[in-house]
Amino acid sequence: MxxxxxxxxxxxxxxxxxxxxxxxxxxxxxxxxxxxxxxxxxxxxxxxxxxxxxxxxxxxxxxxxxxxxxxxxxxxxxxxxxxxxxxxxxxxxxxxxxxxxxxxxxxxxxxxxxxxxxxxxxxxxxxxxxxxxxxxxxxxxxxxxxxxxxxxxxxxxxxxxxxRGLAPERWLQRFDDPLVARAVDAIRTDPGRGWTVDELAREATMSRSAFAEQFRVVVGCSPAAYLTAVRVQRGMELLAQGASIAEVAQRMGYESEAGFRRAFRRHTGTNPASWRQTAAAG
Structure with missing residues (x-):
């Protein structure tokens, strides 16, 4: 606090x-x-x-x-x-x-x-x-x-x-960071693209090393980890809309259904099929 x-x-x-x-x-x-x-x-x-x-x-x-x-x-x-x-x-x-x-x-x-x-x-x-x-x-x-x-x-x-002082230090400054926000916008606009750190750094108009360090400070994780989180979140939305796991994997930029399943389990603690079943039951 x-x-x-x-x-x-x-x-x-x-x-x-x-x-x-x-x-x-x-x-x-x-x-x-x-x-x-x-x-x-x-x-x-x-x-x-x-x-x-x-x-x-x-x-x-x-x-x-x-x-x-x-x-x-x-x-x-x-x-x-x-x-x-x-x-x-x-x-x-x-x-x-x-x-x-x-x-x-x-x-x-x-x-x-x-x-x-x-x-x-x-x-x-x-x-x-x-x-x-x-x-x-x-x-x-x-x-x-x-x-x-x-x-x-x-x-x-x-x-x-x-x-009440419960928020992390400098959280509003993080929200307002205009350069990192460009990279965040790019990821969220097209999460299925095979983004590299170099490409995201160019979006932010920063050097690769400065961008990678600032992104971690602002967002709290690496660009790759954030990209995975966004892909899984969008994947949840598509699954809830009735898309197949194979379709979601392809749209979110994974080379295989198995790759998407592994990322989904790491992020959520369950597999896509079980998540969809639970969401539908709720």
Whole structure:
């Protein structure tokens, strides 16, 4: 944790939040007795808010505890589990974000934990309590209302996370880096291209060595690792739309289906077929 500094000034934070637009697939309330657990559907992202009791969210080997009023934002589509450590009620939303939103999410940690969200944002916590949105809306305008609520809640979560000093150092400077942003844009625009570090450095108008070092500082991983993450994320979206694994592998630039399967498993902890089955069941 660190003190709030010049990076969380309203102007910089406003620019980041303005790019966050969310499309809510569904929201549901899960009630679990102590000791029970449930699988949560894979997708583009999710948030979980502890309405009562206590719970733990598990993503692979990672664990996050939720007490009453805590919120957890998971920006990727990895499969995860909800475990009740006491009798618990958790409101969960499952969402996608548009391309500008993806750019911001690229510079956030995979998971954003906001303890005490309800105390810091009581009005929005109240909206979450009322938030139950089905994949197929029962009333006119319901999908639009749910989307607006989701955008408000998730933007407030990022704001609270930043204002309270929970964010990594200099995260807004990372978002604003114009040269690295060019390379990020290039990858996200055409993830199936066989990008090399030299090509991405040219996109950023930087030398190869300076680009590789700055990219790792800004994004938190190497260009190759980021390219793989984007390919897997896009692959998830295509699989959810009904594309075959072979088609996704080809469109995402893999020479073989096996190569895509290996990358997908390394990134998500499961294989593409199992992920699609779980996503469809959720």
């Amino acid at each position: 660190h003190d709030v500094d010049h990076e969380t000034r309203p102007g910089a934070l406003d620019r980041a939040l303005a790019s966050l637009q969310w499309t809510l697939g569904m929201a549901r309330r899960t009630v679990l007795p102590a000791g029970q657990w449930t699988d949560l559907p894979a997708g583009s992202g999710a948030f979980h808010f502890a309405s009562s009791g206590s719970a733990e969210v598990r993503v692979g080997d990672q664990r996050w505890s939720l007490a009453v009023g805590d919120l957890l934002l998971i920006g990727t589509g990895r499969r995860h589990e909800l475990h009740a450590t006491g009798d618990a009620t958790v409101v969960s939303g499952f969402f996608d974000h548009d391309e500008p939103g993806r750019q911001v999410m690229a510079f956030l940690p995979e998971t954003v934990a906001v303890p005490g969200f309800a105390g810091h944002e009581p009005e929005l916590a109240g909206l979450i309590e009322q938030m139950v949105c089905a994949p197929e809306p029962a009333r006119a305008g319901e999908a639009l209302i749910c989307r607006q609520i989701a955008s408000a809640v998730l933007s407030a979560a990022v704001r609270s996370w930043a204002e």
